[in-house]
Amino acid sequence: MKEKTAFSWVWSYVRKYRFGMAAGLFLSVIVAAMNMVNPLVTGSIVDKVIKGGQHELLFKLIAIMLGVVVGKSIFRYSYQVIFEHCSQNVILKMREDLYAHIQKLDFSWYDNAPSGNVMTLLTSDLDKVRHFVAWVLYQILENSLIYIFSIITLASINWKLTLAFLVIAPPVLLLVKKFKVHIRPAHMRVRDQFAVLNTRVGENIEGNRVVKAFVRENYETERFEKENEGYRDVSVANADMRVKFMPWIDALCQVLPVILILFGGYLVINNEMTIGQLVTFNGLMWAFIQPINMFGNLVDNTQNFGASADRLFELYKAEPKIKNTTEAENSAEGTVEKTSIEGRVEFRNVCFAYNETPVIKDMSFVIEPGTTVGILGPTGSGKSTIANLMCRYYDADSGQILIDGKDVREYNLQELRRNVGITMQEAFLFSDTVEGNIAFAKTDASFEDVENAAELARVKEFIGDLTDGYDTIVGERGVGLSGGQKQRIALARLFLADPKIMILDDTTSAVDNDTEYKIRQSIKSRSEGHTAFIISHRVSSFENCDVILVIQDGQIIDKGSHQELISRDGYYHDVWAEQAGK
Numbered sequence: 001m002k003e004k005t006a007f008s009w010v011w012s013y014v015r016k017y018r019f020g021m022a023a024g025l026f027l028s029v030i031v032a033a034m035n036m037v038n039p040l041v042t043g044s045i046v047d048k049v050i051k052g053g054q055h056e057l058l059f060k061l062i063a064i065m066l067g068v069v070v071g072k073s074i075f076r077y078s079y080q081v082i083f084e085h086c087s088q089n090v091i092l093k094m095r096e097d098l099y100a101h102i103q104k105l106d107f108s109w110y111d112n113a114p115s116g117n118v119m120t121l122l123t124s125d126l127d128k129v130r131h132f133v134a135w136v137l138y139q140i141l142e143n144s145l146i147y148i149f150s151i152i153t154l155a156s157i158n159w160k161l162t163l164a165f166l167v168i169a170p171p172v173l174l175l176v177k178k179f180k181v182h183i184r185p186a187h188m189r190v191r192d193q194f195a196v197l198n199t200r201v202g203e204n205i206e207g208n209r210v211v212k213a214f215v216r217e218n219y220e221t222e223r224f225e226k227e228n229e230g231y232r233d234v235s236v237a238n239a240d241m242r243v244k245f246m247p248w249i250d251a252l253c254q255v256l257p258v259i260l261i262l263f264g265g266y267l268v269i270n271n272e273m274t275i276g277q278l279v280t281f282n283g284l285m286w287a288f289i290q291p292i293n294m295f296g297n298l299v300d301n302t303q304n305f306g307a308s309a310d311r312l313f314e315l316y317k318a319e320p321k322i323k324n325t326t327e328a329e330n331s332a333e334g335t336v337e338k339t340s341i342e343g344r345v346e347f348r349n350v351c352f353a354y355n356e357t358p359v360i361k362d363m364s365f366v367i368e369p370g371t372t373v374g375i376l377g378p379t380g381s382g383k384s385t386i387a388n389l390m391c392r393y394y395d396a397d398s399g400q401i402l403i404d405g406k407d408v409r410e411y412n413l414q415e416l417r418r419n420v421g422i423t424m425q426e427a428f429l430f431s432d433t434v435e436g437n438i439a440f441a442k443t444d445a446s447f448e449d450v451e452n453a454a455e456l457a458r459v460k461e462f463i464g465d466l467t468d469g470y471d472t473i474v475g476e477r478g479v480g481l482s483g484g485q486k487q488r489i490a491l492a493r494l495f496l497a498d499p500k501i502m503i504l505d506d507t508t509s510a511v512d513n514d515t516e517y518k519i520r521q522s523i524k525s526r527s528e529g530h531t532a533f534i535i536s537h538r539v540s541s542f543e544n545c546d547v548i549l550v551i552q553d554g555q556i557i558d559k560g561s562h563q564e565l566i567s568r569d570g571y572y573h574d575v576w577a578e579q580a581g582k
Ligand SMILES: Nc1ncnc2c1ncn2[C@@H]1O[C@H](COP(=O)(O)OP(=O)(O)OP(=O)(O)O)[C@@H](O)[C@H]1O
Pocket: 111, 354, 355, 359, 377, 378, 379, 380, 381, 382, 383, 384, 385, 386, 425
């Protein structure tokens, strides 16, 4: 199969509107042809009415001219509406598809994708495509046709003068060819730098509290200025390129009136042409000049579109590494319902590295269904990574992770993730109500369900303090709530989802001891019949754990119940002694 290019990818969207577009292009052909009429009629007025004395023709000729003007306006209006309509629909679908596509991309893609770039792609790059479909496309056709029609029309009147007009064509072509080579990379640089600028703004807004806390406003402003200046520089370089080429094209066009007067005048004197024909030439001179002037502009626009289409196509081509096997995909037709799994988890010689440095090293363990497992280890030891692997956010480099004896890679991803649920270390809340944030886990949940989950996660204890209770909008990233409150809402979300295997990654790190104790009781009641993993730095969190894994440097260095672990020397004992003040 022929490999898809950026252009054919765009075409696959435009194709759907090909009939509408064809109708629009047809109208633009008519308009281009109509452009020839009035200069011809003007010539006739000079030759037949003024010089030939056929005065009765005047009204007829003027009526034709008026008719052409009105017709042109109507046709022009019609095809512009058509193209605008088509282009907006094309972009709607493209944006929809790309948005759905980035939902499928996995963690490792997001690890390397600056958010500003994605934003730029979905807004300004897409707009370049829209502009191409809505305007550039028909401008190319219309201008080419105006140029060709004017050559034909004028050549039929006088081929010598037409030929003289054409002498400027080769140098213009050469200039535009050179321009084209240089302008595309210049556009690419502008788009890339624009994305960098967007990322900088996004990060600054997101991190504005940190900026203020460290009094780094000036530093941030300077950093922004640097990128901003970078953007100006690439834009200026881009504009320079244009202004360098355009005056040459313009100057070449200025030669035409001179040719008209000198050579045209000579032909009239020699009786090879009438005055009326000279007037027609004069009237159609714009039809020679406008396409040439537009030529550079359209090539510029096309290259700009090309650069954006390439960037968008790049996003479209990005493939998630984590995806369903064909069987898993086929086994889950339509939406995947939660399947009843037992909840047995096994790591079999698992090795994993995000990049080069190994993070999980030959890890093996078996957790029987219904067990509550604690995971303790120094920061950076790989605890969250274990969770990431269980949910299949990343795939192990070697070894196997098995749920109920089946490799996680053989599960349908949705099915797997409905059964292995997690509250992430950094609680994320959407700009939505508290209820909406909890119900995110299960959109068809009743308010009672949401309330029950909220009660279990101890959200109920502070909900009364919020102005609108469950209807309080928690801002972007849950601003307006304390760290512990956010964590509890995130926990309620997991409780509502009620997956068979629950992973709580440092979920109570920001709550006080008393609340943590209460949450522990909730987890205990909730984890009945579930397999639960509790990742924590607090030994007290492991109170109800059947077994605790002690992780260091990507390996399990110890394992046992709380009593067993404190009875022997080691990391666990040290942490416990320190926290309990022994
Ligand atoms: N997305 C990532 N890309 C590259 N490296 C990563 C990524 N996430 C984590 N790491 C690295 O992997 C190692 C283990 O990280 P992990 O988040 O699993 O630690 P952790 O035990 O959960 O620590 P903490 O107790 O601080 O939460 C760290 O050295 C970390 O720098």
